[in-house]
Amino acid sequence: MREGPRSGCPINAAVEALGDRWSLIVLRDIVFGGRRHFRELLANSEEGIASNILSSRLKALVAGGLLTQEDAGRGHRATYSLTEAGIDTVPVMAVLGSWGLRHRETTPELRVRAQLMEDGGPALWADLMDELREIHLGVPRPHPERERASDRLREAYERAVAAEAAAAVH
């Protein structure tokens, strides 16, 4: 590990914490995939993350204060939780997703979530962050009457997958 940041620039500070080809992908799977355990993160990885890379990135994210790890004791699976700093990467992922939508070839079922995040804008991001605070930090959602952001994202994703499957049959 480095002793300190390379400079006092906030962009540099964020890039040092997040600017790795895998760290944000691991966070994405925790935020949008609801995965909390090593095996889930490994087995369901869309990008086929390697076991040793996942292990090192989880350690780095814990060391960097973006995740906490609760050890359930011998023989039990450790659970990873987002910290406030980890939850606050939601806008970063939203704008990264928007950039990817506009400037890279992507697949329809994986586009839909980024598109919904872009269309929903900061209001949807805030709802998702409130929901993550409830799940990961135990802070009740301030607007429990609203449909969960994660449900809206999952429904949109499932519709897109179903549409893809229907299109593949024809």
Next chain:
Amino acid sequence: MREGPRSGCPINAAVEALGDRWSLIVLRDIVFGGRRHFRELLANSEEGIASNILSSRLKALVAGGLLTQEDAGRGHRATYSLTEAGIDTVPVMAVLGSWGLRHRETTPELRVRAQLMEDGGPALWADLMDELREIHLGVPRPHPERERASDRLREAYERAVAAEAAAAVH
């Protein structure tokens, strides 16, 4: 170079293009520092980027379609220009800067730009992007009557540096 993206996810696509500890720092210095040449990028680097890393990142950014390189011929310095995809990283840098402001220790004179980008929000980002389109792509600004976003950012930075210098004397 990899054959293709690791998945069709827009977040993954953006991270593959930008998610490197140096690529966004190089783009930041082009966007906010107005640097267009290898030597400027090397000599003025706040983070002390190494020559070989700068060279490899510039090549990768050109290959990825975020920069173009105009070679001025033998003995002349090549000039780097942002593409539309490169200019479109402004919101990414803004939200990364906001994250860094909130979750990392940073220095006052380097904080001020990120703070101004956060306070100005999407309207300021759009002005800055219009200005970059003029400089890098030759597209006239749609609102030439407005003060340049880069001037607002530079003035804020210079005020912060002067305040720091005054504070250091006392």
